[in-house]
Amino acid sequence: MKRLTKRNNLLLWIVTVWLATACSTTKHLPEGETLYTGIKDITVQNPDPTSTGNTALEEVEGAISIAPNNSFLGSAKYRIPFPFGLWVYNRFERYEKGVGKWIFDKLASEPVLLSTVNPETRVKVATNLLRNYGYFNGQVTYQVDSTKNPRAVKLSYDVDMGRPYFLDSIMYEGFMPRADSLIRSHASEQLIHKGDNFNVNQLEAERQRLVSLMRDNGYYYFRSDFITFLADTLIRPGYVNLKVVAKKSIPQEGLKQYYLGNTSVYLTGYNGERPTDSLKTRTFTVHYPGEKPGIRFGVLRGRFLYRKGELYSQKRQDYTQEALARLGAFKFTEMNYIPRGDSLLNDTLDIRVNAMFDLPYDSELEFNVTTKSTKQTGPGAIFNLSRRNFRGMGASLNLKLRGSYEWQTSSTVDGESSVMNSYELGAELSLEFPRIILPFIKKRINPFKFPSNTYFRIYGEQVNRARYFKMLSFGGTVSYDFRSSPMSKHTVTPFQLVFNTLQHRTAAFDSIATANPMLFHSLDDQFIPSISYTYTYDNAFLKKKNQLWWEGSVTSAGNITSLIYAAFGQKFSQKDKKLLGTPFAQFMKFTSDIRLLHNFNEKHQLATRLMGGIIYSYGNKTIAPYSEQFYVGGANSIRAFTIRSIGPGSFHPKESAAYSYVDETGDLKLEANAEYRFRLLSNLAGGNLNGAVFLDAGNVWLLRDDPARPGAQFTLDKFFDHIALGTGVGIRYDMSFIVLRLDMGIALHVPYETGKGGYYNIPRFKDGLGIHFAIGYPF
Known part of the structure; x- marks a missing residue:
């Protein structure tokens, strides 16, 4: 027994030694090189809590914080405990061809060496950064800390910010009288002021402001190197007396207006x-x-x-x-x-x-496929054809064709299997002018500064729910969008008219009218005359670590039409008013969508989204049109579920219900999403392969009680129980001009009764799987 124990211990020791040798991270480093394994600590002395101090310290840390191999979220300090890329590098570095060479090229990580990090140069750069922000007595130093591996080290940095210097007097000298007068007349736009922290970046920004001011007023040949700065720190300790000076050697062309x-x-x-x-x-x-x-x-x-x-x-x-x-x-x-x-x-x-x-025509084809293990699957396609410079007007004529299908591959529709459950077909023709066009007004509106557009659009869409109904929608819109700043866009739609008509309905559909009148009336023939306003904020062009995108919209339908009727003697609240012999919808609709993208670095991002909407119908129609109601699920929503497969509230029709695939919409929507994106492989056949882990939650509700759909109305006491929750993983192949996306959603909680207790109430794991193939990021 003792011999067996000794033999097992020896075998375990041999296996451990073999694994340690095979998994070495420094075995094949170049001679004389040392592996850099990150920062042990950054000590900050004399910190400055002001915004300038925080910015300066952030840039200093950015200069010295180099991510080691197997960094966690790009951190210079924290590492993933399994350096897979380094293991592959050391195991397959010797291969020059074959499978070993392919594995090395695709999976190995080049060791981050201490000589590559070059801490001596980095502390010099960091020290100069402190001085650029006015910390003239600041200093950055480093030390090398050993680790258990004699060929691997960590670094520690000490940042002494010292005391900041401030601007005292500011004078502009040496400019020609006309230029000097111009500078004085725009003094309110000055970017440097007495009492500000001395900041080289602000000085450069002021120089560029002056150059722009000169060039905007006729000085075509004026350049930034015509302006210099003189700084004196001796007159008053801790302060800088600054002179902004025009050089004496400026050529005559630079001093002349053209x-x-x-x-x-x-x-x-x-x-x-x-x-x-x-x-x-x-x-x-x-x-x-x-x-x-x-x-x-x-x-x-x-x-x-x-x-x-x-x-x-x-x-x-x-x-x-x-x-x-x-x-x-x-x-x-x-x-x-x-x-x-x-x-x-x-x-x-x-x-x-x-x-x-440019070439006169442009086209684009998109495919998406959605499938779910609960026996629903659906492909879709969108084709765009554009004619640039249509009829020489500088306008773009665009034709969009789209279609999608959804099959129910189980015996839940009249007892038959493999029945095509639904399809949607649509066509849209639009004419886009890159300027504001108003009738009877020839004068250009907002001709420059920020872009503006005018859109004229007509479209038609047919929705078929097999064995139930076929609905046709068609209409037209006129809309304008313009920017009040680089980050703010406004879209105004003063005219939109849509007509919905139920072309065909089956006996099965008629049989549910009594059981579900709200659904039935939402599909009535009706006009939807509306106006809308949308505001969009997007600061992505600033290329900050945190990028914010927000869009809010308000739509008013039927209200102006009702006011016109009221002017002719019909009450505003009167029901059953008609437009061209057909009733029209009357409602207010609000939507909001906010997205935040946090960039840890080029290879790691965290994207979040919070969105919601509410539609309230009243007056002429107290039930919102089916096409205007909200839904969740699908490739760009809660990815563990297909489109319109959740809600409203805790209501969920049984698979055998006659109307199980036409009514999962609501008047109120709330949805939240979070997605961590990370790089898997770089430069793979001209693109990057990225991975994602996501969490999605949300639902839709009704604002009014519907006896045919118990649990569908919104109530605060059941809010959290009514939230559908899903997680999942995905991969994205990003070729910069197009992103191919494959997501697998995993349901964690559904708001309806499934027969299984607890928060995780998915009867079988495979019942909660949703696979989506799509183009582009979900948000």
């Missing part, structure tokens, strides 16, 4: 055809290939947001280039300014614009 002359536009065909003819007015000439310019003269001229004789303006140049780009007609445009004669003797700049037409 005016705009004639404009010549040279258009090149999308196959490279050179201009052969021209169309000219007194100050504006278009040179074009072929028999016609290819774009209407007035449309093109209207994008140039200046006139002859005006002072040159960098801002107007930028707006003009953006306006030309937004026409969608050109692959590229470039503007060149040519001095008329000697630039020292003449103050006029003629403009030459080179532009090349």
